[in-house]
Amino acid sequence: MSDVLCDFCQRTWTHEIAMVEGHQGSCICGRCLDVAWSAVVEGGLDDSVKDWKCTMCLEHREDPCYRSPAHEEAFICRRCIRVSAQALRKDDTDWNAPGPVRRS
Ligand SMILES: [Zn+2]
Numbered sequence: 001m002s003d004v005l006c007d008f009c010q011r012t013w014t015h016e017i018a019m020v021e022g023h024q025g026s027c028i029c030g031r032c033l034d035v036a037w038s039a040v041v042e043g044g045l046d047d048s049v050k051d052w053k054c055t056m057c058l059e060h061r062e063d064p065c066y067r068s069p070a071h072e073e074a075f076i077c078r079r080c081i082r083v084s085a086q087a088l089r090k091d092d093t094d095w096n097a098p099g100p101v102r103r104s
């Protein structure tokens with residue numbers, strides 16, 4: 001499991017950090033998901049550029065997305081942020097998942 005990296009910060013997966021897997025082995029760690037959640041879901045940020053593709057679902061969406069500041073090829077769409085946050089909440093971790101979905 002040491003070869004699992006977060007696509008957004010390149011952190012290696014350890015037991016302390018929750019990770020969510022997307023398609024084709026792409027991963028986002030709980031910390032990046034937290035940042036993405038506050039930016040896109042709570043802050044209404046949209047990092048989309050022309051022809052961006054979500055690293056997690058491999059789709060281009062009309063959704064706003066979060067782009068990793070450190071690894072500019074890594075994007076996550078709002079839908080995947082929500083799905084991933086939900087997956088982590090169900091997970092048996094003590095990680096503090098981002099709060100409940102609020103209407104913007
Ligand atoms: Zn990360």
Ligand SMILES: [Zn+2]
Pocket residue numbers: 054055056057058059076077078079080
């Ligand atoms: Zn996506």
